[in-house]
Amino acid sequence: MTTTTTAPVPPGVRKRSSVGWADLAWVSWRQHRWLIGFTAVLAIASAAYMLALAVQAGEPGSGRNRVWLLDMSVYSAGHLMIGVPIAFGAFVAVFWAAPMLSREYEQRTHLVVWSQDVPAGRWLLGKVVLLGAVLVALAAALGGAANVMVHRMVDAAVSNEYSPFRLFRPEAFESVPHVQIGYVLFGFALGLAVSAITRRTVLSMGITFGVYFVVRATFATYFRGYYQTPVRIEADLDQRGVALDSVLGDRGAWAPLYVDGGYLDSAGNTMGYPRACMGSFDSADGYDKCLRDNGIVKSYNDFQPIERLATFQFIEFAIFTVLAVGLFALAWVMVRRAHRV
């Protein structure tokens, strides 16, 4: 039989009903303040410099001027600085997230934090939310500054008939706030999940870098062109050059995303390039005749029009955010399971 009584809290003892977000914020800040500070300075300085480049690039004809601090032209500096937001997600994955849990395991400090009143799952959730908020803000700042810089350079370049960026190419496509947020969340979640699984810092950093690079490159190279069904232009063989020019020619920054091209038979089926036509021909007609003799009647070009750019960027953001949610969940489950101590 049990009875419940109440006892006074001894003097000097602080008692409360739960551990709050402010407490977890203190823990996250105290543990990672140097990394947070370094990353924030790096990101804010880079964003500020990109905005400075945007100002310099705003005047027509200024693209080849020398820039402040760096011995290079405005356009070259723009291409250099655009690498910062592109690399930001990888930096976060490898240097923020990958060591985060594995270092706790290696130094056995998980036994300290996970044996307090805050459950391990809540401790992780606190870190993810609070550090994630910082990273999202920095990614948005970088993406926003890069986007402003790219568009200022593109707009100024119109009058100069030279465009330093094409909006559908990776460096410009990825330099918008929401896509950057998707990447940084993915990198953060990937590093945490790998860290929770391997429990070894160096191994975790290596695997995280490899997986992050492969996933990003795979989406950029193989999947991005198919987020929506490409638009196809078919042309008779003697008109194929004109057709290609009509899609890609002289669009500058606003060129569509070229996806695929090839040949069709009379039924509209795609055809492989005939080996018999690999030799040299005296004239273009002879070459076309060879193609026709091998059943080819038309050429085709698949592309994504520039009008889809914003939609594609949103799809990219959504894909990487969903991947991030899955990986965060995996890390959370791994931490809660805590099978080996």
Added chain:
Amino acid sequence: MTTAVVEQTGTASIAVRAHELGKRYRKSVLGGETWALRDCTFDLPAGRVAALVGANGAGKTTLLNILSGLLAPDEGQLRYDGTDRVAFVSQDKPVYKNFNPADMLRLGAHLNEVWDQHRAQRWLERFEIPLDRKCGKLSGGQQAQVAFAMAIGARPAVLMLDEPLANLDPLARREVMSELLTEVDETGMTVLLSTHVVAELGGVADYLLLLAHGKLLVGGDLDELLASHVKYVGPRSDVPPALGDIIEARHRGNQSSFLIRLPEGQPRPVVAGQWAVRAVSLEDYVLAQLAATRKGASA
């Protein structure tokens, strides 16, 4: 401000109830499992200092990790009566190397619902731990004191210490034990500590849990356990001078000694002749039990 306390009426209050706890580990990736702990059942009375002893690999750390909530048991039930506020200091006494002791106490304050800064700080001052030096630059013994202070500051109902005396010099061991007893007296908490240094437990522990090969061999009040055993020393003989279960028989030269568990309910027998009766110390008892299990005998 008040806190809920659950008391048992009629019997001594129980802090921890473990029923058939079991934990198995995979031997390798290819499969095969081994039980690190099996059928572990005991009730730990509240307000006691319990010693958890056993040979290496007996399952002490596994049991402590389960009791502290860091490891989920594969079978059995665990219940904390009254409150489940448990503090645990692992064998490594881990601390954040780039925190100083004051930061570690702040960490404890932020991660616990109950925090006694005065008590935690008093512990550090008692052992002259500099508050402003990075933990990474403290000695192993000093780092252990920081880990203890953090656990004490959490004002747990049950404090679990895995090998608390490792890394400590002999004087510090005695002082830590003394301070722990003071904390138990002042706060009424229950302490469960695992150790290999059985000699240091005398006068400190009043309850014993003895593990062997993942199973609980003995569990009970230490005074009662020791009172139910006796040691006979006398001339060389293959049998003891009185009835009882032989826990340990040792023969050296022309002298024999027997550690005997007395028959239940029987008065302590009087032996005559050249035999002498000696009180059983905790160290005698534990070492005899461990030796018996190592030989494969059951106690």
